[in-house]
Amino acid sequence: MVRNQIIGLTSVLLLSTIMMALSSCLKDDNNTDNASGRARIEITDAPIDDPNIKSVFITVADIKIDGKSWAGFTGKTSFDLLALQNGKTKLLGEGQLDDKTYTEIVLVLDTEVDSSGNNFGSYVEDISGVKRKLEGGTEFVVKAKGNFESKKDQTTDLVVDIDLRKAIMYKAGSTTEFQFVTNAELYESVRLLDKANTGKISGNCSDGVSASDKIVAYAYKVGDYNQNERFPQGTSQVQFKNAVSSSAVGTDGSFSFAFLESGQYEVHFISYEQDAQGILQAKGELQLSVVGSVLNLLQLNVVAKGTINLDLLVTGILFF
Numbered sequence: 001m002v003r004n005q006i007i008g009l010t011s012v013l014l015l016s017t018i019m020m021a022l023s024s025c026l027k028d029d030n031n032t033d034n035a036s037g038r039a040r041i042e043i044t045d046a047p048i049d050d051p052n053i054k055s056v057f058i059t060v061a062d063i064k065i066d067g068k069s070w071a072g073f074t075g076k077t078s079f080d081l082l083a084l085q086n087g088k089t090k091l092l093g094e095g096q097l098d099d100k101t102y103t104e105i106v107l108v109l110d111t112e113v114d115s116s117g118n119n120f121g122s123y124v125e126d127i128s129g130v131k132r133k134l135e136g137g138t139e140f141v142v143k144a145k146g147n148f149e150s151k152k153d154q155t156t157d158l159v160v161d162i163d164l165r166k167a168i169m170y171k172a173g174s175t176t177e178f179q180f181v182t183n184a185e186l187y188e189s190v191r192l193l194d195k196a197n198t199g200k201i202s203g204n205c206s207d208g209v210s211a212s213d214k215i216v217a218y219a220y221k222v223g224d225y226n227q228n229e230r231f232p233q234g235t236s237q238v239q240f241k242n243a244v245s246s247s248a249v250g251t252d253g254s255f256s257f258a259f260l261e262s263g264q265y266e267v268h269f270i271s272y273e274q275d276a277q278g279i280l281q282a283k284g285e286l287q288l289s290v291v292g293s294v295l296n297l298l299q300l301n302v303v304a305k306g307t308i309n310l311d312l313l314v315t316g317i318l319f320f
Contacts, residue, residue, distance in 0.1 A: 037097045037150030039072065039158055041105065042089035044259065045081045046163040047248040049216050049239075049272065049280055052126055056082040056164055059121035061139065062108035063093060071095050078114035078121070082164060086247060087200070087258035089159060097150040105160060105192055107142040111135070124168070124178045134168060135179040146192030157195040159259050164189075165246065169236045175277070181236040191244075193259050199302040202256040203310030205249050205269060207286070210317045212271040214280055215249035219257045222264040222299060230270075230282055230320050239282060240270070266298040267310075271317055287316040 041063065048056065059078040063070045072095020079090055110121035111134055122134040134140075144160045166189035171177040180186055201219065218225075218240050225242070233241040240246070247255040249269070257267075269286040288297065291311040300308055 036152040037099045038095065038155040039097045039148075039150060040094045040155060041070075041072070041092045041158045041160065043081070043084065043092055043107075043160045043162065044087070044089045045084045046161065046165065046246045047085055047216070048082065048164040048168075049214070049246075049248070050165075051214070051274065051280060052278055053082070053124055054127050054129070055080045055125040056134075056168065057114070057120075057123055057125065058134075059110040059114045060092060060107050061110040061121075064106040064108065065097065066102050066104055067106075070097075072097075076110070076115045078116070081162060086202075086256040092160075094155075097156075099150055099152045101147060101149045103147050105144040105158070107144070107160065109140040109142060111140050126176070132176060132178050135171065135177075140180060142190055143187055144190045144192035145187060148192065148194050159193045159195055159198075161191040161193060161245070161259055162189065163191075163246070166236075166238050166241070169238075181238075185234055185236050185238070191259075193261065195259065197304050198259045198261055199304055199306040199308070200256065200258050201260060201265065201267065201300060201302065201308045201310065202254075202258075203308075203312060204253040205255060205286075205288070205312040205314065206253050207249075207314040209314045210271045210284075210286055212283075212286075213274045214272040215269055215286065216272065217247045217249055217255045217257070217267055217269045218243040219245045219247075219260065219265050219267050222266050225266055225268055230285075260302045262302055262304050265300045265302055267300065269312075269314075282320060284317040284319040286314050287318060288312045289315050 057078060058081050061076050063073040073093040084090055112121050114121050120131060120133040124132040148156055148158055150156055167181060167186055168178050169181050171179050220243055229240050232239055245257045247257055249255045270282050271284050271286055272280040273283050275281050291313055
């Protein structure tokens, strides 16, 4: 009898141990401590300096973070990237992330079919309303460079900034068909930013002097601008290639550089004129005075969550 009681007690203890182990496993499977951070991923754009382009639609089919598809992605989505300028963004997803540092976000684009099942997935719409497919294979990968950290009980707000004027180009021998630039150049045209570490430069540029058809402002890290920037560079022949960001000056003179990482910047305003084929050609750099301020346009200190406001007056033009 005693022996049977001992065996029975041993069985109960063994069963309890197994149940506790199973319970522990289940807790580990659903443990949010390993995914205690959260992230929001938005996307934005810098303008394209081509008056023949009305819209640039892309279809995001997947988001991968450090090589793994992210559960926070809202699902296949199509939108006009060119509409997201001057601080405008589109939310791509929000969800949990492990509490650690990450090094890469990848957007997987569908170039064939959009989120409604229509052709094409990624394309340029010209001013006449014609869709021009962006060539790059059925799926095209856009890698966003930059590190970010997910922290427990915090939400990290991230922005993927694609500079379209650097990211797409005309196909060789064509003035109507488009393609993505080379992988290396595309990588250089995409930034990954933690919004909490960025600031802004904005203002107004009043021009009654240059007779420009269009003005584009370019922001550079201090010391990165030189006269060679006005010449096409690289395989895809991009002008002002090393600019961190750009902003088309509106008809009302407004401009804005959003999501600039903290640091020292210089800004340059370039005058464009339209040739007989309707193509914008850079004709010179505008000479400017800063109204009511002693700020130096070649040394602007951007700080996190701060805004530098500039009131500028065009006083002349230095022709190229």
